[in-house]
Amino acid sequence: MVPPPRFATVSFDNYITDPGQPSQAEAVEALRGFAAQLDGGAGAKGGRRRHWFRREAKPAASGGPRGMYLDGGYGVGKTHLLASLWHATPAAPELKAFGTFVELTNLVGALGFQQTVKTLSGHRLLCIDEFELDDPGDTVLVSTLLGKLVEAGVALAATSNTLPGKLGEGRFAAADFLREIQGLSAHFRTLRIDGEDYRHRGLPAAPAPHSDETVTRAARHIPGASLDDFPALLDHLSRVHPSRYGAMCDGVQAVCLTGVGPIPDQSTALRLVVLADRLYDREVPVLASGVPFDQLFSEEMLNGGYRKKYFRAISRLTALARDAKGLADVASSGR
Template structure:
């Protein structure tokens, strides 16, 4: 029986949200020893050395300062509580971030920035701070500021966690003091952005950026009837009309998009149409990320996937999000076109 994602209403507990904050399957086995810095890019070896050094301290459980040190006061510079890896796609930032998480003692957390904001939105700021203040390390992949609300929320969250002794690690394609540019009036939130930047020791990782190579070619979409037929033949496949699906996503908190895919092995979508609404597009970006994390092949009907986002969207402030989503959806669609699928190549 074909699954209809648009008819599902998952409920997700706070315990599940926290328990799922681990590296995705494709990074479950990475370690510092499996990272191969490019010989002609010394910044990659430098970043490896910095994170390896941090991992030594993080491998030990967090300890409260002794009474003597509290009485004396701290005279030495403890250094910044976080490290921030800035660089293009495909230079190994996520590999290094996941490796650091694997080395650290628990409790620890690994999530994308979007997952973090969704988590705080679902739990509430106070509950999130209470739940995370005892953590040894929080790793945040794809750090980005999309709107003023995110800026205020994450600034307060990380400020309170750092004060509680939590260490941070993050990756991004944007330097901390440039976050928010092109997306909102970042100058109006300069204090919050500077506060976020102040938590991190920034390390630049150089290397070829996938955007210079262009997006992979989108496969030719199937007729809707073929999408429905193949979905019916595959075990645990979902099949939804594009409009039904994106309208349903608007009624769910994004923290539930992962649970929406529980028990699904293939996602089929008919009548995919070009998007002009930024809100709809951003919800689909989140769904694409959850599908990609789970290596779910995509059966796509309608327009070719490289026509999903408008030209204006691909030139706007969310450009990097849309390019990442297109790259991932195209990879999943290519996997969906063969009868037997294997792990999607990142």
């Protein structure tokens, strides 16, 4: 549970703030201070001596909540800042954990609740990216888990497109689980980060979709490239648990897709969002034919409870399509 390859070397220093958005610089300074509070007298390597038979109390952050919650639109650099906090926290890597919200719930599924609490309670910091509550079960599970970890002295940090008190809104009867949602909110100090999508700030328009012939030719000439018909890929995703999408992407150097078209239903759309996130984390370019990525989701989807997830997916897939622009040139040179 470490930051993915795209964020393996990020820092507060290489986070480029927008001068017109002071909240970005304010967030950097707040997170620097939070990381410093987690030092607790750690040595040069950030480690602490551990005892087999005695549990030492962990240093607490001075006052206030035990967590930082980065709220803002897609593309303002929240994951960059979260990963920077992980890197800046003076603790050995085995005392820090970084993962998406989905990966955290999958960890509970794999280890069981009590073992997850036991495993993570020994950490100095838990970073949760893309914090979302899509169903009541997740609400109760995560509320209970984070409460246990805070009691154990674990510091928390999370990113989301939704304020803590608004989690689950528009997706299930959040009012019925208000106590759990308020309990989650109490663990965090919220940092609002404003700004436009940095992935497309000042850049040329995304490349238009290519022809099936170009995509197929590129797949044949690029080592490690995959080639799939888009409807077949969506069907395959329905038979693979989302927790395995990351492993499915391992070793893939480029994704080539033919026949990209509108997503037929919300369940399929949400699976594609997870795949887009894993491809983006691994910096895998996507070369595609069919409709542009901003036409994947229906107006109903883009106006519904998951709209922020869909806009994030569009932003990330468009960035990966821009990264793949040179792959079409490889295909042309290989005629």
